[in-house]
Amino acid sequence: MHQFLQQIFSGLASGAIYASVALALVMIYRATDLVNFAQGEMAMFSTYIAWTLMNAGLPFWLAFLITLVVSFVGGMLIERVLIRPVENAPVLAAVVVTIGLLLIFNSVAGWIYTYTVQDFPSPFPDRPVFGALMTTQDLGVIAVTLVMLVLLFAFFRFTSTGLAMRAAAQNPESARLCGIPVGRMLAIGWGLAAAIGATAGIMVAPVLFLDPNMMGGVLIYAFAGALLGGITSPVGAVAGGLIVGVTENLVGTYLIASQLKLTVAFALIILVLVFRPNGLFGTAIVRRV
Amino acid sequence: MMDKSATFIAPETLAGDRYAGLTAGAWQWIAALIAIALVAALPFGLSKYHVFELTMVMIYAIAVLGLNILTGYNGQISLGHGGFFAAGAYTAAILMHRYGVPYWATLPPAALICFVLGVLFGLPALRFEGPYLALVTLAMALATPQLLKYFDTWTGGQQGINLAKPVPPAGLGIDRDRWLYLVVLVALLIAMRVAANMLHGRTGRAFVAIRDHPIAAAAMGINTARYKTLAFGTSTLFTGAAGALAAIVIGYVSPESYSIFLSVSFLVGSAVGGIATIGGAIVGGLFIQFVPNLANDVSDAAPWAIYGLAMLLFMYLMPRGVVGSLGPWINRALQRIMPHQTAFDDGAKE
């Protein structure tokens, strides 16, 4: 029983990591109808920026803030300069562009910062909690993820910019006719997603240790989590991420052939999706002729 | 919204028109034969290493052609074709290594097994679209190395399987590299012909109809489930056959050879060549084979960055892929010599 609880809590801790990146994925999807495969690498790169600032002597929170701003602006620039040209092109072209960005960010980070694994300071103390089932570090990641979720949810639901952004994503032409600056909405969407990604990276680097390949595995699970929850739903993203984390841990522990953990975990996720093809919290897309 | 059909040598003729004494159809044959003769003669003027490289280009072209059928013509995205490539490769490898089957006899079973796998996979895939389908196929790509490592009595596990190098027929007097080049060339030509026949016929039209207007297609009586599954199966048949050829040419299979990056490469090659084209598959093969090497020459500190940059540039300049974007231009040029003819299907404009 104790083992079971430990695995659940462990799963929640790693699930929070997936959930935070999944939030960024959902952000971009809601804003631009595109899955950004470069999200993980962008987050990693932002984390390196924060790391550089901290090495230069800045205190954690100042470095964090500056990184957020830089990431936001960077995300907007990427949308304007690199994604804009393929906005009206077939979807696949945009997908390939994000894949290209993934390669570029990964490679450049490796070139500038080398592949040596780095220590990353954590804003949270590292004390065991719940009788060593979790640490305050893990709780911190969960807490920050939930805060981001609430902010994001409120943004889309209650602000006019959020509403405008949803309109711009769903039907750009009509949105334009209503006077919504669609281009600017898309750019803001990417900027916000980049900022969320940066936050995720900074929260997560103390746990995973910082290296250019830090986010590779995370992105895959975050993608699964985002879709499991419903690619259009921030709540779904967090729920999906947490479920994926727990599932992965339980499968790894109790499955006899634990070397097939990844395979079985994905099989289970797909099984769920077969019954709910739009994810647990996603909205069904109604097709009209 | 996927690109429209653009194929090489499309049969859009006004019957009876003659150009310099020959029908358009005859000119097509002449052009095709000249091209094939040139390509077949090529390896004899190149070094063995370059022949090997071009053989790999053709193998990747067949794999990308499979993906084009599924994603380009039928609109179902796949991030998992590396897994089917591996299935074909390991089928060939196990048949050769364990059962002593000669290399050329491994192709039909590999293709058949991958067809069945594709159909089996395509059935549940019917439920999914867009990013969800991407996830399901991604899971396939990720599971493949794990499964290969796990069933190690069959697959040789981590060590992989070393394969005997094929011996060219004694009478011909050519070396192994050139022989394999010709074998793969024949396979590629057959693949392109079969694909062209299928995609220009009823099946292909059904695929495209399902891609563009699934509800209208169903309303017109097209059995979408059957055709989508068929698209999956034929797609994986091609890619699996390519995998078998790759195993024979490289002479070694291992789980590390079939990572997620391979699946991503196929998708990128598809997009760069022209997703809904047949000729684009060859361009895709060239891209996958040569651009990473060129990137390595440009920068050995950050080779992937150059590769990524190349992807971006290709997508900006030719968002429909090389063949997809250049097709209309070539058609226009052809119109000057042969009015009423198109080399590339122009389909309905968006």
Added chain:
Amino acid sequence: MAAQRALNTGLSALGFILAGVLAAAAGQYGPGVSDTEIKIGNTMPYSGPGSGYSSIGKSLTAYFAMINDQGGINGRKINFISRDDSYSPPKTVEQVRKLVEEDQVLLLFQSLGTPTNIAIRGYLNDNKVPQLFVGSGADQWNDPAHYPWTIGWQPSYGTEARIFARYVLKNLPNATIAVLYQNDDFGKDYLKGMRAGLGDKANKMVVATKSYETTDPTVDSQIVALQGSGANVLLTAAIPKFTTLAIRKVYDIGWHPTQFLNSVSTSVGSVMKPAGAEKGVGILSAAYTKDPTDPQWQNTPEYKDWLSWMKKYNTSGNVADAFAVYGYSTAQTLVAVLKACGDNLTRENVMREAVQIHDLKLPMLLPGITISTGADDYAPIKQMKLQKFDGRTWKVFGDIVSGSGG
């Protein structure tokens, strides 16, 4: 069988010696050699999931740059051609064919990885190209009967695991052992070697094993599960990042097994400190090279030489990176072999010199450990020393140990 193998080995060795004798008569050149240069080929994962090893490739380039500045080897500069294979065997095959057929290199040196090297081994042996000092710790590079042109360098993972097994049998006879291993040849070789070293006690003593993939973000789940088995010994066969994660988690959940780390992942600066130095006290491992972040070496002249090389030639490298020591030492081995060839730089003679190394001492190997090879001994380094972490540094103890070969 053994007699046949011995005969094969003997014949191969005789073949080399004969070839060498004949070639020595003239100052002969193999492909890629001229009066002014020697071309050496290498493949390395500079991109993709294996990119963490790319610093080895950079160290090799940097070392040869220094040798060239010092006048080269017997007056010839080294032209080191290193290509990216993304740790993908088909790519490795392609790059190696290019190196051999287009670039016409004399030999392949320190290509990295196990499946990647298996993929090219047949081709290189068929074409009689030396595959020297393979960058992998798999057991199979010591097979002169079947692959006389392929030779490894580092003590194999299996060897190391057998050393641990012997220690356990001698000092911890009531041990119950849990193993965390990476799900590939590297991790599995440790598991196999541990079982082999324990002999018929293996099934009783090894009570739990858990694997991880390099795409897993943490190994928390596996460590928790292994603790649940009640084992009192833990062997962690993982690359540095995951070793750090494991050490930290073991401590955090209050588990106190006797821990063994594999030698790849013992760096004080990159593994022990990030995990938390106090969390690693008492951990055992084996080593054959000096850890550049270990305080006990900092004032030695060998370390200072290495450091000044790092600062002058390997500027993109990290002074805490154990791979930089590894690359430095393997490069020195190759230089020693090429120097011994003199002006007789054919592939046969290079191979002959590579399998005739006697007690070569290298500055960054642990004191007492030397390199030796022979016609039927393709394991250049067979010795290691056990060491224990005291919170600040690794203290070697006991005698030099060697695992049984092959």
